[in-house]
Amino acid sequence: MRVLVLLLAMLVNQQLFAWGATGHRIVGEIAEDFLTTRAALRAHQILNGQSLARVSNWADEIRSDPDNYSHTYNWHYTTWPHDHDHPMETHDRGLLLTAIQDQLSIIANPELNDEQKHEALKFVVHLVGDLHQPFHVGSSLTDRGANACRVVYFGERINLHQLWDSGMVDFTRLSFTEYKNFLLQDLTRELFQRTISGNLYDWARESRDLTFNAYPAEVDGTTGTFGQESYCSPVVTNETSPQLGYQYNFQHMDTVNRRLLEGGIRLAVLLNAVLQ
Numbered sequence: 001m002r003v004l005v006l007l008l009a010m011l012v013n014q015q016l017f018a019w020g021a022t023g024h025r026i027v028g029e030i031a032e033d034f035l036t037t038r039a040a041l042r043a044h045q046i047l048n049g050q051s052l053a054r055v056s057n058w059a060d061e062i063r064s065d066p067d068n069y070s071h072t073y074n075w076h077y078t079t080w081p082h083d084h085d086h087p088m089e090t091h092d093r094g095l096l097l098t099a100i101q102d103q104l105s106i107i108a109n110p111e112l113n114d115e116q117k118h119e120a121l122k123f124v125v126h127l128v129g130d131l132h133q134p135f136h137v138g139s140s141l142t143d144r145g146a147n148a149c150r151v152v153y154f155g156e157r158i159n160l161h162q163l164w165d166s167g168m169v170d171f172t173r174l175s176f177t178e179y180k181n182f183l184l185q186d187l188t189r190e191l192f193q194r195t196i197s198g199n200l201y202d203w204a205r206e207s208r209d210l211t212f213n214a215y216p217a218e219v220d221g222t223t224g225t226f227g228q229e230s231y232c233s234p235v236v237t238n239e240t241s242p243q244l245g246y247q248y249n250f251q252h253m254d255t256v257n258r259r260l261l262e263g264g265i266r267l268a269v270l271l272n273a274v275l276q
Contacts, residue, residue, distance in 0.1 A: 020166025028052035030264025075099035132263035
């Protein structure tokens with residue numbers, strides 16, 4: 001029975017995963033390069049010597065312990081309709097921004113010890129990465145963060161959310177350390193200054209706005225041309241799924257790379273402020 005419960009929990013909460021293991025490690029690895037000396041020392045003390053990249057996937061791994069962590073499942077996403085000025089955070093719509101702020105407050109609280117801050121820091125490392133994956137700040141609950149949108153990517157069936165989580169990142173065949181070095185090569189002072197401006201809500205709005213163009217609009221399937229209402233419907237076959245490959249990568253890979261870079265730098269900005 002317990003095995004069945006765990007399997008159901010994994011299926012129900014598929015939409016909560018972001019960036020995949022490699023993507024989250026990239027965000028953590030980039031953040032390490034931008035921590036102040038004091039913040040880096042405190043982070044490693046709180047994490048018992050582990051790096052940010054090492055703990056970056058813990059918040060997903062604990063889904064195997066629903067008895068203790070099921071209350072955190074809705075921390076990984078939020079819903080921000082396109083016609084609203086602010087996200088609509090509730091238990092059902094997701095609490096991503098609220099969770100990040102709450103965990104940052106725990107880390108910054110001088111009355112708490114490092115053991116009490118340990119899990120909060122691991123959550124922040126992961127959730128800031130989630131914030132920068134566009135489909136974790138979705139505009140609608142109906143397609144479950146694009147998990148209901150079935151596409152075919154280089155011949156393999158995958159949903160659109162998974163494609164952004166890991167499909168395009170893993171297609172590069174880079175390790176997370178290689179990927180970090182690849183992204184930092186293009187970092188200019190101007191880009192850095194733009195990246196560190198704003199706040200959590202500004203960064204969430206960026207993700208929400210990126211979903212406008214992330215859905216394939218009218219894409220050829222094997223038996224015709226199909227729009228979003230077809231490939232995000234409850235019953236989708238390979239024949240009605242968009243056939244994606246190099247063109248989709250060309251259109252969106254720069255966005256994936258930018259969001260990973262921004263997520264890492266901004267994670268460091270937040271941690272530099274609270275790790276004193």
